[in-house]
Amino acid sequence: xxxxxxxxxxxxxxxxxxxxxxxxxxxxxxxxxxxxxxxxxxxxxxxxxxxxxxxxxxxxxxxxxxxxxxxxxxxxxxxxxxxxxxxxxxxxxxxxxxxxxxxxxxxxxxxxxxxxxxxxxxxxxxxxxxxxxxxxxxxxxxxxxxxxxxxxxxxxxxxxxxxxxxxxxxxxxxxxxxxxxxxxxxxxxxxxxxxxxxxxxxxxxxxxxxxxxxxxxxxxxxxxxxxxxxxxxxxxxxxxxxxxxxxxxxxxxxxxxxxxxxxxxxxxxxxxxxxxxxxxxxxxxxxxxxxxxxxxx
Numbered sequence: 205x206x207x208x209x210x211x212x213x214x215x216x217x218x219x220x221x222x223x224x225x226x227x228x229x230x231x232x233x234x235x236x237x238x239x240x241x242x243x244x245x246x247x248x249x250x251x252x253x254x255x256x257x258x259x260x261x262x263x264x265x266x267x268x269x270x271x272x273x274x275x276x277x278x279x280x281x282x283x284x285x286x287x288x289x290x291x292x293x294x295x296x297x298x299x300x301x302x303x304x305x306x307x308x309x310x311x312x313x314x315x316x317x318x319x320x321x322x323x324x325x326x327x328x329x330x331x332x333x334x335x336x337x338x339x340x341x342x343x344x345x346x347x348x349x350x351x352x353x354x355x356x357x358x359x360x361x362x363x364x365x366x367x368x369x370x371x372x373x374x375x376x377x378x379x380x381x382x383x384x385x386x387x388x389x390x391x392x393x394x395x396x397x398x399x400x401x402x403x404x405x406x407x408x409x410x411x412x413x414x415x416x417x418x419x420x421x422x423x424x425x426x427x428x429x430x431x432x433x434x435x436x437x438x439x440x441x442x443x444x445x446x447x448x449x450x451x452x453x454x455x456x457x458x459x460x461x462x463x464x465x466x467x468x469x470x471x472x473x474x475x476x477x478x479x480x481x482x483x484x485x486x487x488x489x490x491x492x493x494x495x496x497x498x499x500x501x
Contacts, residue, residue, distance in 0.1 A: 205291045206474040207467050208429075209488075210272050210303050212296035212458075213399075215481035216264050218253040220501070221271035224278050225251065231274045234312070238270050241316045246270065259398070262323035265298045266316050272302040272479030273312065275500055279478070290476075292439060292467055294432035296484060297364075297404070297458050298322070300450070306478075307427035309443060314422050321418050325411040326401055326454065335402035336380055337363060340371045341393040345461075348373065351386055358383060363404035364458040367490040374402030404457050412454045419450050437462035439470075460484075464491045476500065 224231045225247075235247035249257045250267050257263055280287060293303035298319060305315040340348060348362060348371050360375030360383050375383065380396075387394050402408065424443035433440045433449045437459040440446055464487070467475075474496040477485045485497045 205471045206289075206476060207292040207294060207432075207472045208276075208287055208290045208303070208306070209475055209477045209484045210293070210295035210299035210306070211268060211477065211479040211481055211484055212299040213261070213264050213268065213403075214397075215479065215483050216258055216268055217480055218255055218258060219251060220267075220480035221274055222251055224271075224274050228274075228278055228282075230281070231278065234270060234274050234277070237312065238266060238316050241313060242266060242320055260323075261327040261399070261401070262320065265301075265319040265323035268298060268480060269302045269305070269315060269319050272299070273305055273315075275478050276302075276306045279500060287476075288428055290429050291470065291472060292432050293427070293429045294463055294467065295434075296460055297434060297453070299479070299484075300431065300434055300453065302479065303431050304424075304427060304446065307429045307431060309424055309427035309431070309446065310422060318415075318418060318422060322411070322415055322454075325414040326403060326408060329408045329411040330401055332400050333377060335374065335376055335400075335407055337372055337374050337397040337399050337402060338380055338383070339395045339397055340373060340387065341395065342369050343371060343392050344368060345371055347392075351383070351390075355382070355386060359407070361402075361405040361407075362457045363402070365461045366458075367461050367464075367487045369490065370487065372397070374405035374407065376402070376407065404453075404455065406455050408455045412451060415454060416451045419447050422447075432463045432467060434458045434460070434463070437466050439466075460487060461491055464488055468492055468495065474498070 295303040359379040363374040364372035430439040435449045435456045477499045
């Protein structure tokens, strides 16, 4: 049994999807449609750059979705492999939107619109420079939670539980500086991430308020394949529940490690990553070395 995985922010690279764009006219049409919906040349930013523009959250989110969706459609149309035979689809953060669109829960146009709004809302949720994110390497989630408990004045939160030994935290910049000192004392490695906002934390409250009506007003159907929710790490197939979980997802941590473990416990022994990069395959390998991994990027 297999699951299909869709990447999130951080997987973007200039030129992603270029081979598919050049070889299939319908992929060019998806790129053109996205340009029209966004009223900007996202296709040019994806294929040519500049990197700074591609890395702006309001561009990154629809861009990664567009490339993931285009690759999915090429596999659907050009191969005999039936992606709807998957037991689950799962996406990391914005990748959950890719999963939902590919599972026919939301249409292409709405997904682009929602991610345009989501990217902008998340980017603007806090003044630039006041918040950020950090990857903590080689420590488990219990260790990080213990540090937060002992230092409860810190405005820091677990944002992604990605794998054993890779936890991402969000927080106010001043609190992240203090956390750096605490981690250095404990000889725990960390890397500051090149993002300008503290995603997946209570500091994203303004983004939640901005997105909840947009998500509630969008038309969702029950997905053709069960979706693993970032918020619960469990399968979900009811459109109304999915909407509420997407609203919660903006402030809640991405429970990726638990999601992968739950899929494996449901009999999954193969994961197919569709979209730019191989980040999710790397995380899955750290969680369980025995599963098979394929990437189409």
